[in-house]
Amino acid sequence: MKRNILARMHNDGIIYGLNALHEIPSPQDIPSTVESLVREFSEKYDVPFEPLNLPEFPENINDLNLDEWVDQTSFSTEFKNLAKGTLDVLERELSIVESFQEFDRLLGQAESTLNESEFYVFDDHIYVAKRSMEFWKAEVDETQVWQLHASFLDGRSARGPINWWKVLGCDCIGGFFNGPGGYICASLISVIMQY
Secondary structure, three states: OOHHHHHHHHHHHHHHHHHHOOOOOOHHHHHHHHHHHHHHHHHHHOOOOOOOOOOOOOOOHHHOOHHHHHHOOOOOHHHHHHHHHHHHHHHOOOOHHHHHHHHHHHHHHHHHHOOHHHHHHHHHHHHHHHHHHHHHHHHOOOOOOOOOOOOOOOOOOOOOOOOHHHHHHHHHHOHHHHHHHHHHHHHHHHHHOOO
């Protein structure tokens, strides 16, 4: 998918989903609610969407092991190791500039080790990781956890601070399971489940 389309779709899909929420669904209903919202967005804006096929989320986002998600894919071992490298970068909570440098290093490794089809998926993965960091950074600051587009939320989670690094991780690997719509679904689920 062309990068500018993927980035716009990712950001617009998240905004659409958050704006369409009128209340936080019960934990067991979050995935189906998000799937409905993203399907609605996809149909409205003619964006490719595949049925939700993400691994199960634990009750607490901090218990989510994204390396295990990567292991569930059918990609090569080299691909999985590079994807886990992306997650390692996120877990280190580097600045955006430092993270982008690390992502570019991983992309260089991918270009020399992955076959063409896996490289394109990995390239999208890195691109979404970068755009996701920029998107959420624009919405998050040091004092207010979330001031996004869903006006009914007061910016504070009843469950404690939002784990943005898990959100970013979910965001950039969701597409491994559901293509372009998976990026949006995983991101929305990982944010909403923390409220």
